[in-house]
Amino acid sequence: MQEIKHFINGEFVGSQSGKTFANLNPATNQHIGTVHEGGQIEVEQAVAAARAALKGPWGTMPLAERMAILHKVADGINARFDEFLEAECLDTGKPKSLAAHIDIPRGAANFKVFADLFKNVPTESFMLDTPDGKGALNYAVRKPKGVIAVISPWNLPLLLMTWKVGPALACGNTVVVKPSEETPRTTTLLGEVMNAAGVPKGVYNVVHGFGPNSAGEFLTTHPDVDGITFTGETRTGAAIIKASSAHIRHVSFELGGKNPGIVFADCDLDKAIEGTMRSVFANCGQVCLGTERVYVERPIFDEFVKRLKAGAEALQMGAWDDACTSMGPLISQEHKQKVLSYYQKAVEEGATVITGGGVPMMSGALAEGAWVQPTIWIGLPETASVVQEEIFGPCCHVQPFDSEEQVIEWANATRYGLAAAVWTENSSRAHRVAGQLDAGIVWVNSWFLRDLRTPFGGMKHSGIGREGGVHSLEFYTELKNVCVKL
Numbered sequence: 001m002q003e004i005k006h007f008i009n010g011e012f013v014g015s016q017s018g019k020t021f022a023n024l025n026p027a028t029n030q031h032i033g034t035v036h037e038g039g040q041i042e043v044e045q046a047v048a049a050a051r052a053a054l055k056g057p058w059g060t061m062p063l064a065e066r067m068a069i070l071h072k073v074a075d076g077i078n079a080r081f082d083e084f085l086e087a088e089c090l091d092t093g094k095p096k097s098l099a100a101h102i103d104i105p106r107g108a109a110n111f112k113v114f115a116d117l118f119k120n121v122p123t124e125s126f127m128l129d130t131p132d133g134k135g136a137l138n139y140a141v142r143k144p145k146g147v148i149a150v151i152s153p154w155n156l157p158l159l160l161m162t163w164k165v166g167p168a169l170a171c172g173n174t175v176v177v178k179p180s181e182e183t184p185r186t187t188t189l190l191g192e193v194m195n196a197a198g199v200p201k202g203v204y205n206v207v208h209g210f211g212p213n214s215a216g217e218f219l220t221t222h223p224d225v226d227g228i229t230f231t232g233e234t235r236t237g238a239a240i241i242k243a244s245s246a247h248i249r250h251v252s253f254e255l256g257g258k259n260p261g262i263v264f265a266d267c268d269l270d271k272a273i274e275g276t277m278r279s280v281f282a283n284c285g286q287v288c289l290g291t292e293r294v295y296v297e298r299p300i301f302d303e304f305v306k307r308l309k310a311g312a313e314a315l316q317m318g319a320w321d322d323a324c325t326s327m328g329p330l331i332s333q334e335h336k337q338k339v340l341s342y343y344q345k346a347v348e349e350g351a352t353v354i355t356g357g358g359v360p361m362m363s364g365a366l367a368e369g370a371w372v373q374p375t376i377w378i379g380l381p382e383t384a385s386v387v388q389e390e391i392f393g394p395c396c397h398v399q400p401f402d403s404e405e406q407v408i409e410w411a412n413a414t415r416y417g418l419a420a421a422v423w424t425e426n427s428s429r430a431h432r433v434a435g436q437l438d439a440g441i442v443w444v445n446s447w448f449l450r451d452l453r454t455p456f457g458g459m460k461h462s463g464i465g466r467e468g469g470v471h472s473l474e475f476y477t478e479l480k481n482v483c484v485k486l
Ligand SMILES: NC(=O)C1=CN([C@@H]2O[C@H](COP(=O)(O)OP(=O)(O)OC[C@H]3O[C@@H](n4cnc5c(N)ncnc54)[C@H](O)[C@@H]3O)[C@@H](O)[C@H]2O)C=CC1
Pocket: 151, 152, 153, 154, 155, 178, 179, 180, 181, 209, 210, 211, 212, 215, 216, 217, 220, 231, 232, 233, 234, 236, 237, 239, 240, 254, 255, 256, 257, 287, 288, 335, 338, 390, 391, 392
């Protein structure tokens, strides 16, 4: 059984309180590790270490050296690829085919891409005319923001944590990470890679624990934190703003979604089915960008539903290391109960269940895991709970539509605005519809095709701010204008 400790000032340390909690494998519900629960003391130590590293070796390191170290971190993740893969799959139950394709490579890329992006970024300068005719020169310089608190979720643990830590470190900041209590392993393993890569002590710190009245809250309310970046539920984002409001600092929030997939009759149906299958069921539906509302133009509705059903029923649930597995379990028993409560609500609200709706029969060690069936509903009004609320499970409601105007109105009629997918071969329509959707990202004829240089974030209740490319640079640095009278 693995003991999972905090990583503070370059060392693995236990909690002074002696408090621990269980690390469970969601595929089996077995206790596979013991995690130290951080309190005020560990958060205090981690923030102090991050502040000292900022003033010391990291803050004074030449840019080229810092970027070379971040390349070594990426190489270090790749060199220990199989260990990261196993750690991520044990924590989440996700199939290794998925984690090997997405989670671990993106974990490494998040360091390389941002190191390369930020190496040569210019800033603005302006000449100002003055009455004496000599003028003044203004130029802006970027400084690291300082100590960044990173609060990360359990659905794509390494990917989403490094998506923030990579650019934060590339900009010269130091970080204290509070990973999700459900998925402590890869964040901890990254500490070993940081040390091996030569990252100075205190630059990357990890404190384990929960949210309210635990490490998460202690970190986000700490007065010596200069910025908070968070991915997770909208309600948690609101709680973090409220709890930390005494201190003025920037926040960057990537929150929930209830994303539409819009399928026009002129789409390439094979591509639309393949993309919608991924966007609904990948990672057992636990992706904030995933599609939970599918709108299909009426002439192809029956055919689409028939083929989506066949795809869902062909998914293979099983162990993470079985090459045949295409869908894993949900993250926890608690989340399983939440998703099943929506399965029940859908029926109570009058849905026709096309497939799924319950719990699959799993055998052997998997019998006690957090498994649910991939599920498709039709026949609900747009006001139904499962059409309006984020479920975060392998399920969707499919609705026929008759006009562009109608589908745009429905697509926008939620409090969320994170992502959308549009399937059409008509490029004028693609641009027209994309322009009218309330979403931070619209994919046309694709889903989860990511370019890390682009703005990423949500509208409405789906987030505050954008990260990615120069937008990460904006969040993780402070701009200072220097005005020199000539
Ligand atoms: N990317 C997304 O949009 C995600 C959405 N979710 C949604 O959120 C639901 C709940 O999942 P959770 O893991 O509980 O998500 P969450 O939003 O509660 O947790 C995300 C992170 O925030 C921390 N946290 C929670 N409360 C906090 C607080 N008051 N102060 C500081 N940190 C805090 C957690 O410990 C974790 O590290 C899921 O059922 C799903 O619907 C969950 C994970 C990711």
